[in-house]
Amino acid sequence: MSTSDDNSDFEALLDYLKQNCGCNLTGYKHASLMRRLQHRMQQLNIENYRNYLQYLHYHPEEYASLLDTILINYSGFFRDRDSWDYLANQIIPQIITNKQPHERIRVWSAGCACGQEVYTLAMLLVESLGIEQYLQRVQIFATDLDEDALKQARQGSYSEQEIAGISSEFLSKYFEQIEQRYVFHSKLRCPIIFGRHDLTKDAPMSKIDLLVCRNVLIYVQPKTQVSILVRFHFALTKNSFFFLGNSESLINSKQIFTPINLKHRIFAKGQNLTLQDHLLIRPQTRNKKAVDPLTMQTRIWQAAFENSPFAQIAVDRTGRLLVANEQAYALFYLKNGDIGAQVQDLEVGRVVNSWAFMRQLDRDWAKPTAGGNRQPMSRKNIEWATDISTIYLDIYITPISDQSGKLLGANLTFIDVTSYRELEDELKHTNSKLTRVTQELQSTKNVLATTHTELECAQKELDTVHQEIQLIRQDLHHI
Ligand SMILES: C[S@@+](CC[C@H](N)C(=O)[O-])C[C@H]1O[C@@H](n2cnc3c(N)ncnc32)[C@H](O)[C@@H]1O
Known part of the structure; x- marks a missing residue:
């Protein structure tokens, strides 16, 4: 049985881990955390949480073993x-059908x-899409x-x-045997991005079509579960799916997710969540001390970049593509494998000469700041003829530098101005038509004026003839 001393020492240990190791376990189920910690303490012959905290303090390398035990x-x-x-x-085919082919x-x-x-x-995505489409269209975040x-x-x-769980067919298709190990084909690993991410505090991914979070939520307390589920709701697109572990149930009071198949724990994104619910994320980040401003800045920058309505890419100093947002992927038919390639070798290289503008940025950068031009550069109305149509783009090129002022590369924003350009052309056409019609009107007026004068003359002549006839009549009368 745990005493109140034990409990406060346990809380102190959790607090230490949160403040010093960046690991917030306060949202985890306490009973199972305590069980696991005690197991670890037994291995080290440590009697209580207080002593374990001291041990952790003097042996920072213990943190890794602790995580292994807990997670x-x-x-x-x-x-x-x-x-x-x-x-x-049932689900992957629906996801594919809901999408445009590109x-x-x-x-x-x-x-x-x-x-x-x-x-x-x-493996399942390759089976449904084929290798080519998988490599071109799929992006998997693994955190x-x-x-x-x-x-x-x-x-x-x-x-x-x-x-053990892989069929022999899949094993020979997707793995290479190297001595006693089986290695997943490296080419098929390209669309996978691995990264450390804490579900209880980090900003969620965005625009996700399928979210798989299996056998993770069982470890966290209901309150923390709800805040993770709200983040998941935010991460998912409209026609998306959420796949949970078989032994897990969902705290779903607000119908955050709609069950598709309860036996297999597959849900669709519910449409009932309000902004208020999304703001549930806030209490977690209210503690200002815990939020690293640089991380926050980076996240905001990343969100702005990803959600920008315009296509954006970033290139390094040698003109290599570093990152692109969704709009850029769609506009320039980019593939995952294009990251790291020279912009000049890609479709986008037909629109903008990365070597030329990087050379110019380099030259401008070398000038003293006061005189040098460190403003964004722009290229207007750049024509880009694709197989289907001709597009006109305005391109804004913003230099990126590090804190010491060294030029690192550039950010390029592409704004599609084709419709303005079409309007402009239409306006020009209408203007020249107007000028033509005005000229025609003027010459018609001139003709009319001449005709009017001629009519006046004819009238006068008629009057004269009339007068003469009158005179002749009078004359005849006298005879
Ligand atoms: C039991 S494994 C589940 C693995 C896999 N999803 C499956 O079902 O086969 C639980 C995983 O959740 C991870 N985990 C626990 N808490 C987490 C958190 N707050 N954020 C991200 N991952 C966490 C652990 O590190 C561990 O790798």
């Missing part, structure tokens, strides 16, 4: 196979552990709190025991 990275390929079959046969498909595996779940997803687990996930290398 439990157990996973498996096709874990709960029936549910994965349902996902493959549109990207964004998937998020949240709490991906050592990667088995991510590669399961990748976890645990760096060690992510390290293994990135390698994609598994033991004989670990690959």
Whole structure:
């Protein structure tokens, strides 16, 4: 039985981890946390939380073992196979049908552990789309709190025991055997982006079509679960799906998600959530001390970049593509594999000469700030003839520098001005038509004026003739 001293020492330990290790476990279920901590303390022969806190203080390397104990990275390929079959046969085809053929498909595996779940997803997406389409259109975000687990996930290398859930057909199709290990094909790893992400505090991904978060929420307390679910709701697009672990139930009082198949724990994004609910995320970030301003700034910049209505890319000093937002991917037919390529070798290179403008930025940068031009450059009305149509773009090029003022690269924003250009052309055409009609009107007026004068003369002549006839008549009368 735990005493009140135990409880306050336990709270002090959680507080220490939060303040010093950036690991906030306060939202996790206390009973299971305590069980696991005690297991670890027994291994070290430590009697209570207070002593363990001291131990942690003097042995910072213990933090990694502590996380291993608490986070439990157990996973498996096709874990709960029936549910994965349902996902493959019923859900993935719907996601594909809901999209235009060129549109990207964004998937998020949240709490991906050592990667088995991510590669399961990748295999099913290749099966549905084919390798070519998978490489071109799919983007998978694979996140976890645990760096060690992510390290293994990135390698994609598994033991004989670990690959037990994979059929022999898939094993030979998707894995390469290297000695005693099975390694997921590196080419198929290109669309996968691995990263450390804490579901309880980090900003969610965006525009996700399929969110897989299995066997993670069971560890967190109901209040924290709700705030994670609200973040998930924010992350998902309109026609998206959410896939939960088989032993998990959803705190869904506000109908955040609509069940599609309860047995397989598959949900669709509910449409009833209000802005108020989304703001539930706030209390977590209200503690100003906990928010690193740089991280916050980066997130805001990232969100602005991703959600910009205009296509944007960033290039490094040598003209290599570093990052592109969704609009740029769609406009310039970019593929995941294009990141790192020279802009000049891509379709976008037909619109803008990255070497030329980087040379100019370099030259401007070398000038003293007062005299030098460090303002964004622009190129107006650049014509881009594609197979389907001709597009006109205004391009704004903004230099990017580091804190010491060294030029790192540039951000390019492309604004499609084709419709303005068409309006302008139409206006020009209408103006010249107007000028022509005015000229015609003028010459008609002139003709009319002449005709009027001629008529007047004719009238006068007629009057004269009339007069003469009168005179002749009078004359005749006298005779
Ligand atoms: C039991 S594993 C589940 C792995 C996989 N999703 C599956 O079902 O096979 C739980 C994973 O959740 C991760 N996790 C726990 N808390 C997390 C958090 N706050 N943010 C992100 N990941 C977390 C752990 O590190 C662990 O890798």
